[in-house]
Amino acid sequence: MKTGLTTLWVGCLFSIPLWMTDPYVLHILVVTGIFIVAAMSLNLLLGYAGQLSLGHVAFFGIGAYASALVSLGFNVQLAPGIVLILDPQPVWCGMLSGVLVSGAFGWFIGKISFRVRGAYFVIVSISFAEVMRLVAVNWVELTQGPMALNNIPPLTLWLPGVGEHVFWKKPENYWLVLSVAVVSYILIRRLVRSRAGRAMVALRENEPLATSVGIDVTRYLVLTTVCSAAMAGAAGALYAHYIRIVDPDVFLFIYTVTMVIMVITGGKGTLAGPIVGGLIFGLLPETLRALAIRPEVQWIVYGVLMILVLYFLPAGIVPAVRQWWQRRRSDAAAVRAST
Amino acid sequence: MDQLLQHGLNALMLGGTYALLGIGLTLIFGIMRVVNFTHGELYAFGAYMMYMFVMLTGANFFVALVLAVVLGVALGAAIEFLLLRKLRGADIDTTMLVMIGAWIALQNAEQLAWTGVAKSIDNPFPAAPLVIGAVSVGWNRVFVFVVALALIAGTYALINHTRLGKAMRATFQDRDTAALMGIRIGTIHTATFALGSGLAAAAGALLGPVFVAYPTMGDLAAAKAFAVVILGGLGNIVGATVGGFILALAEELGAGYVSSGYRDAMGFLLIILILVFKPTGLVAQKERIG
Amino acid sequence: MTNIAAGQGAFLSVEGLSIRFGGLVAVDAVTFEVREGEVLSLIGPNGAGKTTAFNAITGYLAPSAGEIRFRGARLNGLKPNRIAELGLVRTFQKTSVFGGRSVLENILIGLHLRSQQRPLAILLGLPSVAREERTLETEARRILEFVGLGARALELGSALPYGEQRLLEIAVALAARPQLVLLDEPVSGMNAVETASFMAKLAEIRALGVTVLLVEHDMKMVMGVSDRIVCLNQGRIIASGTPAEIRRDPEVIRAYLGERYARAHG
Numbered sequence: 001m002k003t004g005l006t007t008l009w010v011g012c013l014f015s016i017p018l019w020m021t022d023p024y025v026l027h028i029l030v031v032t033g034i035f036i037v038a039a040m041s042l043n044l045l046l047g048y049a050g051q052l053s054l055g056h057v058a059f060f061g062i063g064a065y066a067s068a069l070v071s072l073g074f075n076v077q078l079a080p081g082i083v084l085i086l087d088p089q090p091v092w093c094g095m096l097s098g099v100l101v102s103g104a105f106g107w108f109i110g111k112i113s114f115r116v117r118g119a120y121f122v123i124v125s126i127s128f129a130e131v132m133r134l135v136a137v138n139w140v141e142l143t144q145g146p147m148a149l150n151n152i153p154p155l156t157l158w159l160p161g162v163g164e165h166v167f168w169k170k171p172e173n174y175w176l177v178l179s180v181a182v183v184s185y186i187l188i189r190r191l192v193r194s195r196a197g198r199a200m201v202a203l204r205e206n207e208p209l210a211t212s213v214g215i216d217v218t219r220y221l222v223l224t225t226v227c228s229a230a231m232a233g234a235a236g237a238l239y240a241h242y243i244r245i246v247d248p249d250v251f252l253f254i255y256t257v258t259m260v261i262m263v264i265t266g267g268k269g270t271l272a273g274p275i276v277g278g279l280i281f282g283l284l285p286e287t288l289r290a291l292a293i294r295p296e297v298q299w300i301v302y303g304v305l306m307i308l309v310l311y312f313l314p315a316g317i318v319p320a321v322r323q324w325w326q327r328r329r330s331d332a333a334a335v336r337a338s339t
Numbered sequence: 340m341d342q343l344l345q346h347g348l349n350a351l352m353l354g355g356t357y358a359l360l361g362i363g364l365t366l367i368f369g370i371m372r373v374v375n376f377t378h379g380e381l382y383a384f385g386a387y388m389m390y391m392f393v394m395l396t397g398a399n400f401f402v403a404l405v406l407a408v409v410l411g412v413a414l415g416a417a418i419e420f421l422l423l424r425k426l427r428g429a430d431i432d433t434t435m436l437v438m439i440g441a442w443i444a445l446q447n448a449e450q451l452a453w454t455g456v457a458k459s460i461d462n463p464f465p466a467a468p469l470v471i472g473a474v475s476v477g478w479n480r481v482f483v484f485v486v487a488l489a490l491i492a493g494t495y496a497l498i499n500h501t502r503l504g505k506a507m508r509a510t511f512q513d514r515d516t517a518a519l520m521g522i523r524i525g526t527i528h529t530a531t532f533a534l535g536s537g538l539a540a541a542a543g544a545l546l547g548p549v550f551v552a553y554p555t556m557g558d559l560a561a562a563k564a565f566a567v568v569i570l571g572g573l574g575n576i577v578g579a580t581v582g583g584f585i586l587a588l589a590e591e592l593g594a595g596y597v598s599s600g601y602r603d604a605m606g607f608l609l610i611i612l613i614l615v616f617k618p619t620g621l622v623a624q625k626e627r628i629g
Numbered sequence: 630m631t632n633i634a635a636g637q638g639a640f641l642s643v644e645g646l647s648i649r650f651g652g653l654v655a656v657d658a659v660t661f662e663v664r665e666g667e668v669l670s671l672i673g674p675n676g677a678g679k680t681t682a683f684n685a686i687t688g689y690l691a692p693s694a695g696e697i698r699f700r701g702a703r704l705n706g707l708k709p710n711r712i713a714e715l716g717l718v719r720t721f722q723k724t725s726v727f728g729g730r731s732v733l734e735n736i737l738i739g740l741h742l743r744s745q746q747r748p749l750a751i752l753l754g755l756p757s758v759a760r761e762e763r764t765l766e767t768e769a770r771r772i773l774e775f776v777g778l779g780a781r782a783l784e785l786g787s788a789l790p791y792g793e794q795r796l797l798e799i800a801v802a803l804a805a806r807p808q809l810v811l812l813d814e815p816v817s818g819m820n821a822v823e824t825a826s827f828m829a830k831l832a833e834i835r836a837l838g839v840t841v842l843l844v845e846h847d848m849k850m851v852m853g854v855s856d857r858i859v860c861l862n863q864g865r866i867i868a869s870g871t872p873a874e875i876r877r878d879p880e881v882i883r884a885y886l887g888e889r890y891a892r893a894h895g
Contacts, residue, residue, distance in 0.1 A: 046432075052431070052432060052435065112615050115614075115615060116614045116615060118431060119368070119372070119374045119431060119435070120569070120614050122374055122435065123374075123565050123569065123610060123614070124610065124611055124614050124615070126562070126565075127562070127565075127566075127606075127607035127608075127610040127611050128607075128611060130562065130603075130604070130607045131604055131607045131608060131611070134600065134601060134603060134604040134607075135604075137600060138598060138600035138601055253558070257439060257443065260436065260439070264436055294451070296447040296448075296450045296451040297447070297451065299443050299444075299446075299447040300443070300444045300447045300448060300451070302440075302443060303439075303440040303441065303442070303443035303444030303445075303447070304440065304444055305440075306436065306437075306439070306440035306443075307422070307437050307440040307441065307444075310433050310436055310437050310440070311425065311437075314429070314433060
């Protein structure tokens with residue numbers, strides 16, 4: 001029953017471009033979809049493993065830049081006499097690089113996160129993202145700095161028999177992003193419902209007890225950050241080839257905050273949380289814009305909304321809805337039992 | 340050599356204000372264990388208050404300075420009372436995220452009120468700089484340095500030689516025992532947050548006229564404040580003071596000899612390196628306050 | 630007094646264990662061994678250093694001096710999860726369960742070491758993972774039945790009454806299939822009925838071939854279940870031997886009941 005509903009729901013999502021032809025709406029959906037993938041990846045780290053990572057945008061940005069640079073090619077001098085040249089590679093190669101390079105940075109962060117805990121890890125993660133931003137701004141030879149990397153090629157698929165197909169149009173990009181989102185969801189679901197997922201949650205809930213039954217803290221922190229970073233890198237790569245311009249603003253702290261708001265209000269540590277949060281905060285700006293509300297006011301609304309959710313629904317919307325649903329069912333059962 | 344001296348002199352002025360920011364945050368972070376994301380906004384608030392009083396109402400510069408600090412203290416107390424009180428037992432994520440929400444709201448409110456255009460603030464000091472041999476420094480910067488030192492000394496005296504300070508130190512060491520000894524933790528928290536915020540506002544009020552006021556100025560200030568806290572060790576005022584000057588020096592040297600673009604990266608790099616290799620900070624032996 | 634010296638073939642051998650905190654000596658050159666299959670109890674007044682010794686043995690604290698060996702392998706400096714892999718699992722003095730997880734999930738977490746799933750297999754969704762999950766669930770339910778919590782499988786760990794939480798703790802430790810389990814005050818806070826029930830459970834655990842090292846204050850239980858007893862006071866071993874020997878030992882009496890009682894009844 002549940003699988004049937006899910007398939008129906010996903011099928012509906014896939015069908016949207018068939019009847020919704022407004023390219024602007026599709027554009028919003030694509031960007032929202034990209035953010036949802038990023039939010040899901042953050043949820044793995046923040047929600048399940050309980051790591052207060054506020055530098056997540058770093059992985060997103062690294063994925064975007066890596067993918068863009070690999071598909072555009074680059075020529076940099078690392079030191080007198082040492083030059084690094086790469087010719088432009090096919091886009092799928094770039095996207096793969098985005099995932100791998102992000103994952104590698106994730107490995108590094110995972111390794112040090114064991115030594116740096118709690119509030120200090122928050123600070124380190126924010127600093128990491130800022131350093132990345134400043135590198136992107138200043139290493140002009142590689143990244144073009146604030147002038148941005150332009151003309152990033154869109155995704156190109158080569159299918160035997162059909163030939164080459166370039167993803168220029170919105171519907172195709174929408175399907176691509178939706179597919180990546182679905183795959184990401186499945187991967188996360190598999191991870192959290194396994195031994196690895198239990199280990200992450202155990203470390204979050206009661207670390208001494210978790211280690212006493214053999215769970216290796218470093219190993220699972222690293223596994224979580226690598227998966228989380230790689231997925232954020234994939235989102236970044238999608239962003240690079242859809243928007244087709246990447247500049248250092250992709251590392252701004254405000255994007256981390258957006259992802260955090262999505263995860264927290266949706267419900268951290270739940271599978272549906274980041275999706276609900278992503279839909280709300282991906283689509284909300286557009287509705288507010290339609291009402292001609294200034295962006296500053298919009299952000300004030302976000303800030304206040306987040307504070308309210310934290311006060312009244314600290315676990316997020318999804319768990320609150322679930323609880324309410326449970327209570328309704330048990331109330332109904334009690335009523336039935338008493339009559 | 341002269342260049343080095345000049346950098347050193349610049350670092351002195353900047354270091355004083357970084358120290359103010361850092362001391363304020365180390366007290367809040369140390370005593371309340373709150374990752375205070377609004378700290379930068381108090382810095383911006385101080386600067387904008389100076390703008391408002393000096394440029395819009397024509398008030399006396401020094402009066403405006405005092406007012407800006409007092410209002411900063413009040414705003415800090417209000418934030419603590421309205422937002423943090425209710426979160427007393429909550430876990431660190433929730434508190435941190437509420438602070439982020441407050442930060443977003445405050446910064447955008449500031450943007451709404453003052454627009455994104457940078458505002459410059461007049462100061463009453465002579466334009467010609469003070470020249471000492473081969474180096475020179477503007478009088479306004481000398482003023483900033485002197486006031487910053489005075490505030491640092493005042494805070495040190497408050498923490499170490501008053502009853503309130505003693506209560507704050509006790510709360511830092513062991514909150515539960517302090518409560519059992521009759522210390523009202525709620526009052527201490529409000530006082531700490533107000534004090535820390537006041538220092539941040541003071542830093543902003545001092546630096547605003549030296550540079551300019553713009554809505555996102557608080558972000559960088561907050562980041563540097565965290566760097567100073569980590570350099571000096573949690574709760575350590577002397578450490579934060581020293582840390583403030585070290586950070587300023589590192590920035591000056593980095594900007595001068597490496598690349599000016601990476602100036603702001605200095606703070607972040609220091610944070611990462613220290614937390615990974617020497618988590619208790621460069622100055623502190625162990626966590627203590629005072 | 631039977632001499633307990635650390636021998637080569639000992640299951641767990643603790644030799645010259647010392648733990649210092651600054652100037653305070655919490656454990657002072659403690660030497661004892663645990664033999665395979667036995668139940669050894671560590672007793673002593675509060676502050677005698679029992680839990681501190683536990684923490685050092687299981688890797689939560691670094692000893693200042695001494696050697697700890699388990700079946701020949703040196704435990705000094707190993708992380709707790711590595712020590713658990715070697716077959717040594719502990720419980721905690723203050724009730725420690727995964728409160729936000731269901732009782733069943735608690736056991737599943739305890740079964741961590743018994744599971745083979747590799748990250749890649751998990752991500753690929755290979756059928757072996759689903760198969761193993763089913764096996765693990767069956768095993769988890771079996772363990773819950775063993776401690777008598779079968780009916781509580783889906784309840785939250787934090788929702789259980791105190792006595793059942795302690796049972797859950799034991800169950801989680803057993804799930805890791807230890808060869809030696811260190812129980813830190815397992816019956817503290819339990820009433821007489823619960824304690825008696827626990828003693829019976831302990832006998833069943835023994836029958837499974839698990840060696841037990843116990844820290845306890847409840848003398849009745851200690852005398853009832855132990856093969857041998859080691860008594861600590863102020864960080865040092867003051868007596869060791871069978872329950873009968875310990876009951877008569879003047880040093881033990883003096884440590885627990887004071888000098889005057891010892892002289893009055895000595």
